[in-house]
Each structure stands twice: as structure tokens, then as C-alpha cells.
Amino acid sequence: MSRYTCAWCSAQSDGTQPACPACGAQVDVRAVVSESGWTEMPPRLDMARIQLGRSSCQIEGKYVPVADLNLADGDGVYFAHHVLLWMDPTVKISVMKMAGAWKRMFAGMPLIMTQAHGPGHVAFSVDAAGEMIALPLQQGQSVDVREHMFVVATHSVAYEWFASNVWYTTGSGDDTETHYPVGMFVDRFHAKDGPGLLLLHTSGNVFVRNLAPGESILVKPGALCFKDPSVNMLLHFEYPSTPLMSWFGMSWANRYLWLRLVGPGRVAVRSAFETPEDPATSVSSSSYSTQHHW
Numbered sequence: 001m002s003r004y005t006c007a008w009c010s011a012q013s014d015g016t017q018p019a020c021p022a023c024g025a026q027v028d029v030r031a032v033v034s035e036s037g038w039t040e041m042p043p044r045l046d047m048a049r050i051q052l053g054r055s056s057c058q059i060e061g062k063y064v065p066v067a068d069l070n071l072a073d074g075d076g077v078y079f080a081h082h083v084l085l086w087m088d089p090t091v092k093i094s095v096m097k098m099a100g101a102w103k104r105m106f107a108g109m110p111l112i113m114t115q116a117h118g119p120g121h122v123a124f125s126v127d128a129a130g131e132m133i134a135l136p137l138q139q140g141q142s143v144d145v146r147e148h149m150f151v152v153a154t155h156s157v158a159y160e161w162f163a164s165n166v167w168y169t170t171g172s173g174d175d176t177e178t179h180y181p182v183g184m185f186v187d188r189f190h191a192k193d194g195p196g197l198l199l200l201h202t203s204g205n206v207f208v209r210n211l212a213p214g215e216s217i218l219v220k221p222g223a224l225c226f227k228d229p230s231v232n233m234l235l236h237f238e239y240p241s242t243p244l245m246s247w248f249g250m251s252w253a254n255r256y257l258w259l260r261l262v263g264p265g266r267v268a269v270r271s272a273f274e275t276p277e278d279p280a281t282s283v284s285s286s287s288y289s290t291q292h293h294w
Contacts, residue, residue, distance in 0.1 A: 008041065009136045017049075023134040024048035024059050041133065041206040041268075050134055052154060052197055055118065057134075065132040066125045067152060067199050071118025078115040078159070079124055079152040083201075088120030113159070124152050126201040130272075133200040135226070137191035145226045147183035149200045156196035161185045166221075166235055166259070168286035176284060181221035181235070181257060181276045188229065200226065204272025211263025218258040222273035228265030235289035236260040255283075260290060 004013050011022030019025065025041075025048075050057040054072035059065055066085060069077060078096050087093070096113040116122045135143060137157055153159065164186045169178045189198050202225050211217065211231060218236055227233070238256035257276060261267050 009134075011136060019048035019050075021049070021051040022136045024050045024057075025134075036209075038207040038209045041131070041208060050197065057197065057199070059132050059134070063129050064125060064127065065130075065201075066123050067132055068121060068123045069116075069152070070121050071116065073119040074117070076115055076117040076155045077122075077152050078113045078155065080150055081114040083124045083126055083151050084114070085123040085125040087116065087122040090118075090120035091122045092117045115155070124199075126151060128201070128203065130201055130203040131206055133202060133206060133225075135189075135198040135200065137189065137196050137198060139191050139194050142188060142190040142229050143198065143226050144229055144231075145187045145189065145198075145200060146224050147185060147187065149202055149225065150187055150189075151199040151201050153189060153198045154196040156191060156194050157198055158190045158192050160188050160190070162188060164233075165287050166233060168235060168289070169284050170281040172284055179276070182224055182233070182259060202270045204270045206268055206270050208266060208268045210266050211261065213264040214262065215264075216260055216262040217267070218260055219267075219269050220273060221257065221259040221276050223269040223271075224259060224261075225268040225270045227261065227267045230263070230265035231267055232262045234260050234262075235286055237283070237289060237291040239291065239293045 005011075006013070006020040006023060006025055008025040009020065009023040011020055013021050046060065046062055048059045050059070052069075053075070055075045056070045058068045058070075060068055071077070071091065084093075093114060093116055096115040132151070137143065162185065164180060164182050164184060166182050167178055167180050167184075169176050171177055206225055209217070224233075236258040238258065240256070
């Protein structure tokens with residue numbers, strides 16, 4: 001029997017369905033790579049169906065997509081509480097506590113995750129235009145995700161979080177402010193005991209690039225979507241100067257802030273992103289960073 005290999009998630013199927021049963025990407029779409037090495041995430045057909053063992057997930061809608069999960073008896077998922085759209089009365093909802101919740105509360109993140117168990121349908125939506133990204137995780141595979149992009153994951157995917165360690169402070173003395181361009185924390189999802197599915201929501205289009213060992217790129221901090229754990233990230237400051245700024249020692253007044261990503265591994269960025277607030281004051285301290293004056 002002939003086999004079809006998905007251009008997005010590399011899952012194999014017989015190719016007779018209109019969408020990949022593992023991630024929902026449209027079948028027979030070539031993975032087009034630009035000269036710069038970026039690959040656009042392949043489109044998903046409206047109503048694309050993803051198979052999750054005895055359960056399934058259907059991505060409905062193109063502009064404000066909905067993830068409609070049909071959970072078999074005994075199967076479950078966990079999710080951010082604010083994304084729940086509707087559910088069958090047979091679905092059981094409960095709280096999934098998180099370790100270190102107090103630290104996340106102080107960072108403005110939720111204290112708890114919510115979980116749902118089948119049988120029955122349960123649907124999720126972020127209530128915003130964008131793309132619903134399906135990331136199948138094979139056993140032993142992990143992915144690091146920027147805050148506020150997580151929608152839902154199967155119970156086979158473990159969840160933890162860690163400090164981003166990407167920060168800088170401005171001001172001096174008692175009048176200082178700390179900035180976290182990619183957020184204070186990063187979410188990590190890991191398929192420890194078996195394969196699973198992770199759904200993310202992001203604005204704009206998503207582009208993926210595989211970095212070679214030691215290869216680095218500069219991206220705007222707000223554009224980062226997800227990365228492999230093997231990819232390191234740090235700050236990079238650009239200081240373009242003019243004769244007038246140099247005369248008054250104000251090179252920081254026209255500062256450009258970047259996130260430097262260093263391979264090996266996969267990185268994904270989005271085309272629509274928020275611009276980080278960067279006050280035009282000098283940097284007094286920061287996490288490890290690089291800089292360039294020109």
C-alpha cells in the first residue's frame with residue numbers, strides 16, 4: 001500500500017483523506033521553503049479531522065477557528081479555562097492543579113488548568129482571528145511555547161513551565177523597571193509516555209525554520225511562537241547612532257531590541273505580533289545578551 005508523508009508533521013497515512021489525520025494539514029500540499037530557509041505552515045481545510053486514538057478533533061472555521069473534540073469514554077484533555085466554548089452534558093470538567101502556582105499568579109498567569117473527560121463533545125475557541133496550530137508530539141518529544149498561546153492538550157502530553165531568563169532593567173537606583181520581552185515564563189510540553197497532540201492559537205501566519213548547530217537568527221521578541229528545547233534564546237541590542245546622539249551620549253535613545261535564537265533546532269514565528277514596550281532610557285542590567293553599535 002502506498003504511503004503519504006505529511007509535509008508538516010511527517011506522519012504517514014494512506015493519503016486517501018483530504019487532510020492529514022495526525023495534524024489536519026491539507027494533503028498533497030508541498031512544503032515550500034524560501035531562500036532564507038523559512039517554511040510556511042501548510043493550510044488546513046475547514047472541518048479538517050485529526051484522529052486521537054479512539055477520540056478525534058475537528059478544526060472548524062478559517063478566521064476564528066474552533067477545536068471540536070469528540071472524547072471517547074476514559075479519554076481526556078486539559079486546557080486554559082477561558083477557551084471553553086461549549087460541551088455535551090456528559091463531559092466531566094474538573095480542576096488540574098499546577099506546581100508553583102503562586103509564582104505564576106504574581107506573573108499574571110492562571111493558577112490552575114482545567115481538564116475534561118469523555119465521553120462527549122467539547123469545543124474550544126480563543127475568540128480571536130488567527131490560526132489553530134496542531135502540533136503532534138511523538139513519545140519523548142518536547143516543545144517550548146510562548147505564554148498565552150496554549151489552547152488544549154491531550155493527557156498524554158505533560159506540562160511544565162520555567163523562567164524565560166530573558167530580561168533587562170532600565171533606570172537606576174530605586175527607580176528601576178524590569179522588562180520581559182518574551183514573557184516571564186515559557187511553557188514546555190513533553191510527550192513522555194506516548195504520542196499526544198498540542199493545540200496552539202496564534203495571530204497572523206506561522207513560519208518555521210530549522211537552525212543548524214551554532215546558527216543564529218534575530219527575530220522580534222513578540223513574534224516568537226514556539227521552539228525546540230535545544231534552541232537557546234538571548235537578548236540582542238542594536239544601537240544605531242547619529243552624530244547628535246553620540247555628542248550627547250544618547251545612543252540608547254534609538255535602540256532596537258531583538259531576540260537571538262541559536263540552533264540546533266526548529267523555531268516558529270508569527271507574522272502578526274505585539275510590539276514590546278521599550279522605554280527610551282538606558283539599560284542598567286540584563287540577562288546574558290549581545291549588542292552591536294553602528
